[in-house]
Amino acid sequence: VPQLAAQVFPGHDTSAPVNYAADRIELQDKQNRVVLSGSVDVRQGDLRLQAARTVVNFTDAGSLQIQRITASGGVVVARGNERATGDVAVYDFNKKIITMSGNATLKRGNGDTLRGGRFVIDLKSGVSSASGGRVSGTFTVPKQN
Amino acid sequence: MSVEAIKIRNRRRHFAAPGGSHDRLIAFLAKALPALIGLVAAVMILVPLSPRGEISFLLDRNKVAVTTERLKVQDATYLGQDKNGRDFRVTAGTAVQKSAATPIVEMLDLAALMELQDGPARVEAPRGAYNYDTEKIDISGPVAFSAPDGYRMTTRNVAVDLKQKVAVGSGGVEGAVPTGTFRANSMKADLENRTVTLEGNARLQMTPGKMRIPK
Numbered sequence: 001v002p003q004l005a006a007q008v009f010p011g012h013d014t015s016a017p018v019n020y021a022a023d024r025i026e027l028q029d030k031q032n033r034v035v036l037s038g039s040v041d042v043r044q045g046d047l048r049l050q051a052a053r054t055v056v057n058f059t060d061a062g063s064l065q066i067q068r069i070t071a072s073g074g075v076v077v078a079r080g081n082e083r084a085t086g087d088v089a090v091y092d093f094n095k096k097i098i099t100m101s102g103n104a105t106l107k108r109g110n111g112d113t114l115r116g117g118r119f120v121i122d123l124k125s126g127v128s129s130a131s132g133g134r135v136s137g138t139f140t141v142p143k144q145n
Numbered sequence: 146m147s148v149e150a151i152k153i154r155n156r157r158r159h160f161a162a163p164g165g166s167h168d169r170l171i172a173f174l175a176k177a178l179p180a181l182i183g184l185v186a187a188v189m190i191l192v193p194l195s196p197r198g199e200i201s202f203l204l205d206r207n208k209v210a211v212t213t214e215r216l217k218v219q220d221a222t223y224l225g226q227d228k229n230g231r232d233f234r235v236t237a238g239t240a241v242q243k244s245a246a247t248p249i250v251e252m253l254d255l256a257a258l259m260e261l262q263d264g265p266a267r268v269e270a271p272r273g274a275y276n277y278d279t280e281k282i283d284i285s286g287p288v289a290f291s292a293p294d295g296y297r298m299t300t301r302n303v304a305v306d307l308k309q310k311v312a313v314g315s316g317g318v319e320g321a322v323p324t325g326t327f328r329a330n331s332m333k334a335d336l337e338n339r340t341v342t343l344e345g346n347a348r349l350q351m352t353p354g355k356m357r358i359p360k
Contacts, residue, residue: 025327058351
């Protein structure tokens with residue numbers, strides 16, 4: 001499986017407060033779940049995730065721990081000048097990774113774009129790797145003049 | 146005997162002589178007094194029956210002065226049952242019911258205690274209006290809902306339906322639950338299943354690591 005790594009989203013704090021905005025939010029305390037629908041806009045620090053629908057799973061034993069955010073429906077994950085898009089994204093707070101799948105693309109500020117079946121964005125190192133199926137990428141090389 | 150004594154005797158004789166003034170008086174009284182007794186007896190009998198002399202009176206309910214504050218109760222308690230037949234109680238520091246026509250009781254520092262599947266729950270508010278027909282409390286201002294194991298919801302201006310165990314708010318709601326703080330145009334909270342549904346540019350903030358609100 002070809003691996004294409006690209007430096008993106010370096011050093012993101014996954015325990016920062018998370019703000020949600022949506023047309024409809026349903027908090028289900030007993031299922032430890034929050035279901036959001038209708039132009040969902042999730043922000044954490046300078047990471048921003050937009051989608052049609054998202055589900056947030058958390059645990060509430062001693063203190064609140066968000067386990068996972070699953071977004072679907074035209075997902076856009078943006079941070080700084082980098083944007084990743086796909087059909088489905090899963091933000092795993094424990095592993096600190098975002099997995100984009102379904103004709104995922106990753107555009108970087110300098111014009112590089114990466115396309116592939118599946119993307120894994122590692123928030124700790126900021127390295128994202130595409131895997132699964134055809135992977136194609138277009139890179140702009142800075143001109144040495 | 147002396148002349149005066151004779152005179153006195155003559156006067157007494159004349160006075161006592163039959164047909165004298167005294168006899169006429171006694172004769173008259175002998176007739177007048179029984180007649181008077183009859184008359185008084187007649188009056189005693191006839192007067193109450195005659196319509197004119199109505200001694201009793203009728204209190205006309207409409208004319209009597211009605212107090213505006215129909216009922217003011219200190220430490221009031223209202224009991225009721227929810228749709229599953231479980232009891233609930235609404236207690237209040239002071240409760241004022243404007244009039245018997247409206248079953249709404251304005252309450253100050255009210256508390257509703259109810260039974261949920263997983264234990265007793267409380268709704269507390271400094272001010273609210275309890276309608277004991279529909280068994281709903283219209284809360285104006287802050288309200289705190291607390292359920293077993295530390296689940297707490299604080300919000301404002303909601304209507305709590307004690308029968309259905311649902312609290313709804315519209316026209317801009319905001320509040321907090323263990324999961325986080327929220328804001329929206331309208332809200333529907335199912336107290337039994339502990340779900341809060343926010344509609345209309347809803348906002349939620351979750352802070353990982355925040356301690357669950359202690360019980």
